[in-house]
Amino acid sequence: MSHDAHEHDHSPVTNRDEPPIAARVRALEELLVEKGVITRDNVRTRIDWLVSRTPADGARLVARAWVDEDFKGRLLADARVAALELGLDPGEAPQVIALENTENVHHMVVCTLCSCYPKALLGPPPDWYKSLPYRSRAVSDPRGVLREFGLTLDDDVEVRVVDSTADIRYLVVPRRPLRTNSLDEETLAALVTRDSMIGVSQPLTPA
Amino acid sequence: MSFAHGEKVRIAPRPHEGHHRTPAYLKGKAGTIERVHDRFLNPETHAYGKDGRPEQRLYLVGFALHDVWPGYGGPRDDRLLADVFEHWLEPES
């Protein structure tokens, strides 16, 4: 994402490349600022926060859990607190729960009702996560969805689809790839993809 | 009425006008309490200018996918979990 793009011109004039709705959203901001309902600073701070959100934070939690059993225990007990322990921002969700994938269990997260997603730790959700087909099929044909993402699980692996219907945010702790014993935590974190923390694919394997 | 980990429950098969967070595909389905969460503001009132209190207990309820979808083609152990508010749960004998 180009950070230069976020030196915003907050005027309501639509940039030629933008759809008409952009002008309406800018006008909404102008109006709400004029009325004192919000301030430009509020909005700017929030945009800066959004821009700062990436899956790297979630990956750090996972990598630490892979190398430190005690931390893993704390992560599984309360991912919000575990994130704070690493100096990460777990966001506004009142609770974040980490779900551990094992040899026998594979978790996959969806929000069928809208698009609830741990964006503080993973960045904004991908379009497909918010899409109608994903929201429909993740709960009725999870293995079909996983196959579309290139992941086929054995029948003896239990698939657990988690529909995040309330204010709790769910993050998957994928399985640590094989042949990674010699890798340091930072290198391990680079293997942890956003999609593996949603549960639609596995982490990368070492080169 | 409150529920404990491991208890069998059924999601109330009732219609609801207006905003609520119990998905239609789970209404009337039987499952098991997998986690007992904290209490949270009730979205059904919070969405309409009320303060959402009293807070309602939330539960992570687990279902066999075969129970949710009669035609489910995957393994018997595949599960669906969802957060459901206490007032949507009925005990299942």
Added chain:
Amino acid sequence: MHDRGGWPTDAPIDRAEHELADWEMLMDSIVGTLGARGVMNVDELRRGIESMGPADYEAASYYERWLFATEKILAEKGVLSPGELDEQVAR
């Protein structure tokens, strides 16, 4: 319409991704700010989205739904007067 779990669909999942446009980041931030300031909460936002007609809901992009809902809820609360935003756009 919003309650999509298990809806029959043959549609493959389109995995193309797009970076959020400036206006989308702005929309997200306006909503977040309204929430932080106690003007509109996330349940109200969702309720607003759920009130969209089925065709409109399906045709709208993600943040178009957010705009629809925000306008509706703010109008309901008297924060926005009818036509006020249209006038602002025209300015």
